[in-house]
Amino acid sequence: xxNPLRLYLACIRNTLEAAMCLQNFPCQEVERHNKPEVxxxxxxxxxxxxxxxxxxxxxxCLIETSINSLRIxxxxxxxxxxxxILTKKFLRFLSMRAEAFxxxxxxxxxxxxxxxxxxxxxxxxxQKQKLIxxxxxxxxxxxxxxxxxxxxxxxxxxxxxxxxYVDRLHIQHFPHQELPAILLCMRMVDNGSC
Amino acid sequence: xxxxxxxxSSPTLKETxxxxxxxxxxxxxxxxxxxxGSIQYHIKCSISDSHxxxxxxxxxxxxxGIVTVKETSGHTYEMIKKIAVGVIDIxxxxxxxxxxxxxxxxGKIPRGKEAIKIITRISEIQALILSSQLKEMLKMLNFQDxxxxxxxxxxxxxxxxxxxxxxxxxxxxxxKITAVFPMNFKDNADVVIAVSFFQELVEVGSRKExxxxxxxxxxxxxxxxxxxxxxxxxxxxxxxxxxxxxxxHVEGKRLDKxxxxxxxxxxxxxYHIKCSxxxxxxxxxxxMDSLVKLLVNTSLEEEAAQKENERCKNVKKxxxxxxxxxxxxxxxxxxxxxxxxxxxxxxxxxxxxxxFSQRWISLPRFSAKPSNKSYTKLD
Numbered sequence: 001x002x003n004p005l006r007l008y009l010a011c012i013r014n015t016l017e018a019a020m021c022l023q024n025f026p027c028q029e030v031e032r033h034n035k036p037e038v039x040x041x042x043x044x045x046x047x048x049x050x051x052x053x054x055x056x057x058x059x060x061c062l063i064e065t066s067i068n069s070l071r072i073x074x075x076x077x078x079x080x081x082x083x084x085i086l087t088k089k090f091l092r093f094l095s096m097r098a099e100a101f102x103x104x105x106x107x108x109x110x111x112x113x114x115x116x117x118x119x120x121x122x123x124x125x126x127q128k129q130k131l132i133x134x135x136x137x138x139x140x141x142x143x144x145x146x147x148x149x150x151x152x153x154x155x156x157x158x159x160x161x162x163x164x165y166v167d168r169l170h171i172q173h174f175p176h177q178e179l180p181a182i183l184l185c186m187r188m189v190d191n192g193s194c
Numbered sequence: 195x196x197x198x199x200x201x202x203s204s205p206t207l208k209e210t211x212x213x214x215x216x217x218x219x220x221x222x223x224x225x226x227x228x229x230x231g232s233i234q235y236h237i238k239c240s241i242s243d244s245h246x247x248x249x250x251x252x253x254x255x256x257x258x259g260i261v262t263v264k265e266t267s268g269h270t271y272e273m274i275k276k277i278a279v280g281v282i283d284i285x286x287x288x289x290x291x292x293x294x295x296x297x298x299x300x301g302k303i304p305r306g307k308e309a310i311k312i313i314t315r316i317s318e319i320q321a322l323i324l325s326s327q328l329k330e331m332l333k334m335l336n337f338q339d340x341x342x343x344x345x346x347x348x349x350x351x352x353x354x355x356x357x358x359x360x361x362x363x364x365x366x367x368x369x370k371i372t373a374v375f376p377m378n379f380k381d382n383a384d385v386v387i388a389v390s391f392f393q394e395l396v397e398v399g400s401r402k403e404x405x406x407x408x409x410x411x412x413x414x415x416x417x418x419x420x421x422x423x424x425x426x427x428x429x430x431x432x433x434x435x436x437x438x439x440x441x442x443h444v445e446g447k448r449l450d451k452x453x454x455x456x457x458x459x460x461x462x463x464x465y466h467i468k469c470s471x472x473x474x475x476x477x478x479x480x481x482m483d484s485l486v487k488l489l490v491n492t493s494l495e496e497e498a499a500q501k502e503n504e505r506c507k508n509v510k511k512x513x514x515x516x517x518x519x520x521x522x523x524x525x526x527x528x529x530x531x532x533x534x535x536x537x538x539x540x541x542x543x544x545x546x547x548x549x550f551s552q553r554w555i556s557l558p559r560f561s562a563k564p565s566n567k568s569y570t571k572l573d
Contacts, residue, residue, distance in 0.1 A: 094478075157404075
């Protein structure tokens with residue numbers, strides 16, 4: 001991992017560790033209601049200053065804290081069109097199934113790709129460290145892009161090979177060390193192990 | 195690798211012919227079906243004449259902007275007759291609306307595995323017709339002199355349409371023939387996946403070991419040879435893929451392979467995009483399951499740890515003590531029992547004189563009932 005990225009993730013981790021000090025706080029507006037104050041923003045005294053951590057213009061993290069809840073919004077790097085498409089697909093896929101994750105917000109905050117809402121109840125039920133580890137999504141997008149490109153390369157190789165070899169018998173003329181590797185890679189890519 | 199190999203034989207035609215061939219009783223069939231949107235088949239078999247099957251086929255062939263149902267050339271007829279000599283006959287004229295009609299004699303098909311081979315070859319009839327047309331074009335362009343082409347500057351690229359909205363162009367260049375495919379996709383995600391595939395195709399084609407394959411290029415703008423062609427063909431969202439076919443690729447057996455690969459390039463790319471999308475979906479689902487497990491485990495870990503501690507205590511109680519410890523325990527128990535039974539009288543050998551029948555210490559008795567002894571209150 002590059003050094004700036006490592007520092008960026010370390011900064012987010014440390015900030016989250018400090019910010020995840022949440023406690024139960026009933027709603028001041030409505031009796032017997034308990035609402036995440038960071039979403040409503042009705043009482044300024046319950047809100048802390050939001051923290052914006054930027055790696056560059058394309059990657060940033062916004063952490064908004066309140067007394068009983070915490071909202072984390074991430075903007076993921078999208079270097080090219082393929083990463084753009086994969087990021088949108090993956091994050092939309094997760095957001096549509098937000099109920100399975102409990103801490104995920106169905107709709108990201110404007111200007112960001114994905115948002116999490118963590119309340120004091122989540123902190124009671126789950127371990128803080130694991131929640132922080134869960135938030136590292138960029139690695140998944142990078143791996144997905146790599147496997148799509150690998151798959152495309154293998155398919156292109158197979159297509160062009162058809163022009164060279166008329167019969168399957170001639171396939172033995174292909175460099176021996178490369179053919180088994182290609183077939184193995186294709187199988188691994190299809191199985192999703194690479 | 196299955197996905198690189200698109201079958202020449204029509205699966206529906208093959209299945210229907212096999213069904214008729216294997217049927218114990220004569221069957222009545224009059225069936226129309228389409229494949230890939232532009233290839234049409236008609237199969238007819240009647241009970242009265244159950245040993246003969248009529249197979250008609252046609253494809254939409256559009257060349258140079260003129261929509262025609264082109265007649266099959268003589269060379270193609272010869273190729274078709276060679277598929278199964280004695281088993282099929284070409285019906286002239288073909289059925290109305292069709293390019294070719296074959297008369298199939300079921301009784302003359304040899305038994306066993308040979309029958310399946312012959313039926314498979316008959317099912318490849320459409321691939322044979324399409325390939326032969328493109329083969330003739332490529333041969334014609336290949337053997338054309340460069341000088342004659344230079345003199346005749348009005349030679350335009352040949353526009354070939356085997357499937358609606360999927361035209362491709364073939365034109366002659368010095369020492370090679372170039373086939374250009376304008377690529378269009380409806381979905382934006384398909385466009386991105388296709389473009390990344392084309393870039394990989396160009397990169398793989400430029401490798402040393404692929405030197406014998408046709409050189410492949412991708413460009414977002416059309417090549418200048420296509421100037422003057424219809425605008426709707428030159429407006430694309432995924433660029434233009436071109437293959438440079440040399441004389442090496444059109445000689446002997448390679449011609450058939452080259453032609454088949456060019457004809458199925460669109461289908462190949464679409465199939466790859468479909469498989470890639472399916473793969474992305476599977477991968478996302480798998481990752482989602484792992485993330486959910488990670489979160490569920492964090493909440494269950496603490497509960498599990500508490501339960502584990504309680505369980506350990508219970509288990510420890512029920513656990514068997516090792517034999518040596520067991521013996522020690524039994525000895526201790528025996529000792530305590532003896533001490534108790536001796537009424538707290540500890541017998542020490544040699545100390546008989548000090549043995550008392552009474553207790554050494556008399557403990558006061560405490561009871562819930564108030565003492566009967568009265569007391570005087572101190573002032």
